Amino acid sequence: MEQISSESRKGPTPMGATPMPPDLERHLAGMSEHKQDILRRSHDYLMPHRVATWLGAGVPLVIGRREGYRIWDVDGHELQDLHLNGGTFNFGHRNPELVAELVDAVRTLDVGNHHFPSEARALLAERLAELTPGDLQYSVLAPSGSEAIDMAIKSARRATGRRKVVSFERGYHGRSGLSGAAGNDDHARFFDSAFDDDFVRVPFSDADALADTLCDDDVALFMAEPLPATAGFPIPEPGFYAEARRLCDEHGTLLLVDEVQTGLGRSGRLWAIEHFDAEPDMLVTGKGLGGGLYPIGVLVLSPDAAGWLHEDGWGYVSTFGGSELGCRIALTALEIATRPATTQLVERNAARLRAGLDELAERHAHLVEIRQLGVIFALRFAGDHGALVMAAELYRAGLWAMPAGFDRSVLQFKLGLLVDDAYCDEALEKLDGALARVGGGPSGSAG
Numbered sequence: 183m184e185q186i187s188s189e190s191r192k193g194p195t196p197m198g199a200t201p202m203p204p205d206l207e208r209h210l211a212g213m214s215e216h217k218q219d220i221l222r223r224s225h226d227y228l229m230p231h232r233v234a235t236w237l238g239a240g241v242p243l244v245i246g247r248r249e250g251y252r253i254w255d256v257d258g259h260e261l262q263d264l265h266l267n268g269g270t271f272n273f274g275h276r277n278p279e280l281v282a283e284l285v286d287a288v289r290t291l292d293v294g295n296h297h298f299p300s301e302a303r304a305l306l307a308e309r310l311a312e313l314t315p316g317d318l319q320y321s322v323l324a325p326s327g328s329e330a331i332d333m334a335i336k337s338a339r340r341a342t343g344r345r346k347v348v349s350f351e352r353g354y355h356g357r358s359g360l361s362g363a364a365g366n367d368d369h370a371r372f373f374d375s376a377f378d379d380d381f382v383r384v385p386f387s388d389a390d391a392l393a394d395t396l397c398d399d400d401v402a403l404f405m406a407e408p409l410p411a412t413a414g415f416p417i418p419e420p421g422f423y424a425e426a427r428r429l430c431d432e433h434g435t436l437l438l439v440d441e442v443q444t445g446l447g448r449s450g451r452l453w454a455i456e457h458f459d460a461e462p463d464m465l466v467t468g469k470g471l472g473g474g475l476y477p478i479g480v481l482v483l484s485p486d487a488a489g490w491l492h493e494d495g496w497g498y499v500s501t502f503g504g505s506e507l508g509c510r511i512a513l514t515a516l517e518i519a520t521r522p523a524t525t526q527l528v529e530r531n532a533a534r535l536r537a538g539l540d541e542l543a544e545r546h547a548h549l550v551e552i553r554q555l556g557v558i559f560a561l562r563f564a565g566d567h568g569a570l571v572m573a574a575e576l577y578r579a580g581l582w583a584m585p586a587g588f589d590r591s592v593l594q595f596k597l598g599l600l601v602d603d604a605y606c607d608e609a610l611e612k613l614d615g616a617l618a619r620v621g622g623g624p625s626g627s628a629g
């Protein structure tokens with residue numbers, strides 16, 4: 183691939199665009215020319231606000247090399263990856279088994295023709311029916327989690343003849359039309375694409391609020407991420423999902439679990455909802471399902487929710503939805519996630535990291551709360567923006583972890599499924615050092 187060089191860049195700034203202002207330019211000092219040039223081009227042609235935000239936050243990351251659970255900035259800064267882009271890299275960056283599967287698949291397949299059945303799509307759908315809870319049976323194959331969520335909303339409306347959708351405040355289900363209107367809809371508002379009458383929000387894990395919202399028997403769908411990532415992976419109240427299931431049954435509402443982040447083994451079970459005693463009518467998976475190599479998102483539906491599939495075979499079409507290459511990767515990803523060796527490793531790493539974190543919390547008052555389900559960890563720090571400060575400090579120490587989108591005091595601290603003891607210990611050591619620097623030293627010194 184051609185490398186970006188100063189010579190090959192078209193010019194300093196495109197016509198009419200704003201050049202990188204001096205206060206941003208100053209962040210480029212000390213970087214290689216190559217990296218400066220990527221950042222300027224990204225600013226000038228692609229994502230000015232993001233470049234400004236990351237530079238201002240002290241995270242000037244431009245990812246180059248990537249292997250296993252590590253990434254390297256193009257200038258060589260090595261980072262443990264404890265964000266994994268929301269689980270996209272659950273099985274590691276460029277997992278050798280998944281790469282081999284993709285290479286093998288591309289010898290004989292391509293995206294396929296979505297108008298027709300195919301072996302790869304049929305096998306994936308059958309496997310998902312076997313592996314998902316309850317009577318979930320039919321799959322709708324999409325190119326992303328957002329589109330799978332859109333189809334969940336449409337399926338629920340078609341099945342119930344109702345329009346309303348209930349989701350959690352501070353939830354996130356994607357940024358396409360319907361998915362973007364669910365959960366936190368700031369960006370739907372930004373683009374004047376919110377649907378105020380149709381999308382209703384309730385506080386996380388609040389069964390009374392949910393009961394009030396469903397009581398008019400006019401809600402098509404209650405959609406929930408079992409532990410909402412953007413809210414900082416809060417743990418639901420005991421019995422909440424069982425009660426949500428009961429309420430949905432009572433009021434004729436369908437229940438969707440969004441397992442885009444929480445699924446595929448990270449919680450210690452294949453799907454996080456399996457911890458909570460409730461069988462959904464629909465489940466959405468994505469991100470890690472494509473192994474970080476090929477995009478795929480899937481909506482799995484119960485027969486009752488999937489009625490439209492019998493009525494209109496073209497009710498949903500997507501050229502790249504369920505690409506055969508993506509299906510082959512997804513089948514392999516499911517195979518790795520369900521291996522007993524993987525489950526055992528997750529259990530072991532979860533316990534090791536938890537023990538280390540508990541010990542750190544005793545010594546550093548700045549770490550005020552640890553949330554955990556399997557290897558999904560979230561750490562709450564003192565101060566409203568505690569996680570932003572910690573993320574920048576950890577970045578300098580060689581660890582990438584991302585603050586929760588709608589709670590800047592919480593840092594998502596998520597192990598991959600296949601890490602080893604040494605990896606956990608290294609992460610704990612970096613966290614210990616960062617806590618000492620940010621919290622002003624051990625024990626009770628946090629602000």
Ligand SMILES: Cc1ncc(COP(=O)(O)O)c(C=O)c1O
Pocket residue numbers: 268326327328329331354355356357407411440441442443468469479
């Ligand atoms: C919980 C959840 N649902 C849905 C999505 C949307 O998935 P995608 O980005 O593949 O459209 C995301 C993406 O971050 C997510 O975290």
